[in-house]
Amino acid sequence: MRLPQATYPFVEFAAILRSHGFAVAPDQTIGFIEAIGLLGPRDLGDIHAAGLAMLAIPPERAEEYDALFRAYFAGQAVAAPASGDEEDALEVHEPQGRRQEVDVPEDESEVGGEAVAAERLSHREFAEMDEDAILQHFRRMAPPRLPRRKSYRRAPSNHGDRLNMRQTLREAVRRDGEVFTLHRARRKTRQRRIILLIDVSGSMQERTDAMLRFAHTLAQSADRFEAFTFGTRLTRVTAALRISQRPEALGRVGELVADFDGGTRIGDALGAFLNVPRFAGFARGAAVLVLSDGLERGDPTEMIHAVQRLSRLAWRLDWISPLAGDAGFAPRTEALQAVLPWIDSLSDGSSLDAIASHVLTLGSAA
Known part of the structure; x- marks a missing residue:
């Protein structure tokens, strides 16, 4: 049975939780979607609460759940908590105006010669170069010449590795059932x-x-x-x-x-x-x-x-x-x-x- 389009984000979020080690069973995912339907939802807070209630999030992993929730539904991301002041937070920026801060631990040792850690915010103008x-x-x-990979789609080819049954049968229909050529196909490539x-x-x-x-x-x-x-x-x-x-x-x-x-x-x-x-x-x-x-x-x-x-x-x-x-x-x-x-x-x-x-x-x- 095909799921309604509106449920796809919630199913995908449950899959993301599973990929991060949360034990989310299929019936919990269904309960999560049903709870969202009962709540409205009026805002992201309702979705967040439904997840906490129906996906059995362990209390000790609540902060990690919050981080993944913000990353997926609000376009924000926070790494695992680390000690340090807010000044040590590394900001992630996208041009749509979404910004998020990722906490990083304090460091005292220096490796890297002239490299420095102090943040110096500036803008740059680019001059033309003779290159x-x-x-x-x-x-x-x-x-x-850019690298390519095989896709799952196939295309007709004289030297393909598999019979192209569709093209072969279409030609047979045109020729009253006679098959004169076994057409072949191979996987397409994409960059x-x-x-x-x-x-x-x-x-x-x-x-x-x-x-x-x-x-x-x-x-x-x-x-x-x-x-x-x-x-x-x-x-x-x-x-x-x-x-x-x-x-x-x-x-x-x-x-x-x-x-x-x-x-x-x-x-x-x-x-x-x-x-x-x-x-x-x-x-x-x-x-x-x-x-x-x-x-x-x-x-x-x-x-x-x-x-x-x-x-x-x-x-x-x-x-x-x-x-x-x-x-x-x-x-x-x-x-x-x-x-x-x-x-x-x-x-x-x-x-x-x-x-x-x-x-x-x-x-x-x-």
Whole structure:
């Protein structure tokens, strides 16, 4: 029996709870939906109360339930509670005006050279650079060379791996039941989603403009694409980069991103990305590119844990660092050394040409 369309969000929310370890049985999901119907509901508070009552949420996990509820129904997300002041909360921002704060623990150690943790909010204007030829070449070459994956749909093919019974029988009908050719089909392919996580902190100041220009070109070339910036906060900039005119698109990015050239909180930012269920869903089976020097400030445990989680979700995870352009480069920070087993490559990001060349080779790995 097909469920009414209006019940889909509540069924999906119950599935999200199960994926986070809550024991939600099918009959509890049905009771949850029935309780919502009895309550109206008049507002989100009624839905929240129905969930608490009918889904048997343990009292000790009430805060986690609240966080997942806000993430799904209100577009907000909060990580597992951590000690610290509100000043340590890392904000997640989307251009629709939705903001949420993800608490992160205090850290006292310093790892990462010149990387700093202080939040410096600023906006940026982008000047034109003489790299248009590289970007134009990349835009021409990218569509057929971006990584692809097989879909569940099939298309006619002379060398398909399965009989195309529909086409074969249609031809037989036209020929009074005679079958002269056994038509074949194979699975179609679709482009894998590509996710850019762009470090806009102070230690990346000299490369930020070029990386955002590359991100805009990739957004115009890729069918499935997401982009986020991070420094002392995480900002989704996908919609801005989809604007076709580059000056307008980058101007919009400059308005959205408030933490240019500030501190570096890589682990916290990646953790915030993963703690928003919708964002984590983007990464499933995707090619994830982290454009960062990896100069993490603070305890590397957060960054290591986040990279491990991201690696398990993604099809592949590539770290592109401007420092890797040096022939004698070797990771020196504790965090970047620790995540090497979890990333597919640590690549040169010192120039647009190097970044573009790396992305164009991803299709051969599919």
